[in-house]
Structure formats: structure tokens, C-alpha cells
Amino acid sequence: VVVGNAAHALHPVAGQGFNLALRDLVRLAQQVAAADVQRIGELPFLRDYLHQQDNDQRATIEFSHQLPNLFAQSNPVFSLGRNLGLLALDVMPGLKQRFVAQAAGLAPGNARGSEKRQRATP
Known part of the structure; x- marks a missing residue:
């Protein structure tokens, strides 16, 4: 099994290749633990x-x-939109939390997000 940046060509922004590799491994470990050894x-x-x-x-x-x-965009209109988006992340805690959760691999549907929910339930 090839995981993370070894399996996909990701831009090195924010270590997302490494983060993806960790989530890939968590998902694989979950699947191996639940599988029939055969x-x-x-x-x-x-x-x-x-x-x-x-x-x-x-x-x-x-x-x-x-x-x-x-x-990388230098168009002033595009820059204004980008800056408004960043401002929205700053002033809207719920939006910022979802953005950070996705980037950190804690969003619903991915391996770490699923694992976190499973541990939280008694």
C-alpha cells in the first residue's frame, strides 16, 4: 500500500502530504483490525x-x-475576494473550525475524524 505523498503528487503546502499519509495509515489500520486475516x-x-x-x-x-x-494571484479584484475570505475565517469561528478540521484531518468522513467520533462515544 502506498500512502500520502508517495501515492499522490501533492504540493508541499502546509504538510498536507504528510497529514494525508497519517490519515491513510489510520484508515488502513482500522480496516486491518476489522478484517478477516485471510x-x-x-x-x-x-x-x-x-x-x-x-x-x-x-x-x-x-x-x-x-x-x-x-x-499567487495579483489581480486586485481577486486579492480583495481572497482577503475577504480570510477575514471571514477570522470573524466566523464556526467556519474557521471547519476549515481547520478539514486541513488537520478531523473532518467527518476521513479516518481521523471517524476515529475521534468513535472514541468520544461511550
């Missing part, structure tokens, strides 16, 4: 793992590719 290593098992990680991987790849482009 299935581990079989193609269907690996496809299940890939399917479970697909949304997190796509979102992280898109984020890591778009963020540098966002700050």
Missing part, C-alpha cells in the same frame, strides 16, 4: 481501503493544489 492483501480488501479514503484524498489533493494558486 482477506488482508487481497485486491478487494485494498479496493475497499481505497474507496474509503477516496473523498479525503481528493479533497486534500484539491486543497493542496488550489491554495498556492489562491495566493
Whole structure:
């Protein structure tokens, strides 16, 4: 199994390749722990793992590719929109929390987000 930046070409912004690798490994460990030992290593098992990680991987790849482009723009209208977006993150705690949760891998649907919810329930 190839994970993180070894499996995907991510821009090195904010260490997202490393973060994705950690989440990939958490998801793989969860799947191995729940699997029949005979299935581990079989193609269907690996496809299940890939399917479970697909949304997190796509979102992280898109984020890591778009963020540098966002700050490379010099158009004043674009800069105004970007600055308003950053201001919105600053003044809207809920929006900022969702943004940070996604970047840190704690958003619902990814491995660390699922693990956190599972531990929180008695």
C-alpha cells in the first residue's frame, strides 16, 4: 500500500502530504483490525481501503493544489475576494473550525475524524 505523498503528487503546502499519509495509515489500520486475516492483501480488501479514503484524498489533493494558486494571484479584484475570505475565517469561528478540521484531518468522513467520533462515544 502506498500512502500520502508517495501515492499522490501533492504540493508541499502546509504538510498536507504528510497529514494525508497519517490519515491513510489510520484508515488502513482500522480496516486491518476489522478484517478477516485471510482477506488482508487481497485486491478487494485494498479496493475497499481505497474507496474509503477516496473523498479525503481528493479533497486534500484539491486543497493542496488550489491554495498556492489562491495566493499567487495579483489581480486586485481577486486579492480583495481572497482577503475577504480570510477575514471571514477570522470573524466566523464556526467556519474557521471547519476549515481547520478539514486541513488537520478531523473532518467527518476521513479516518481521523471517524476515529475521534468513535472514541468520544461511550
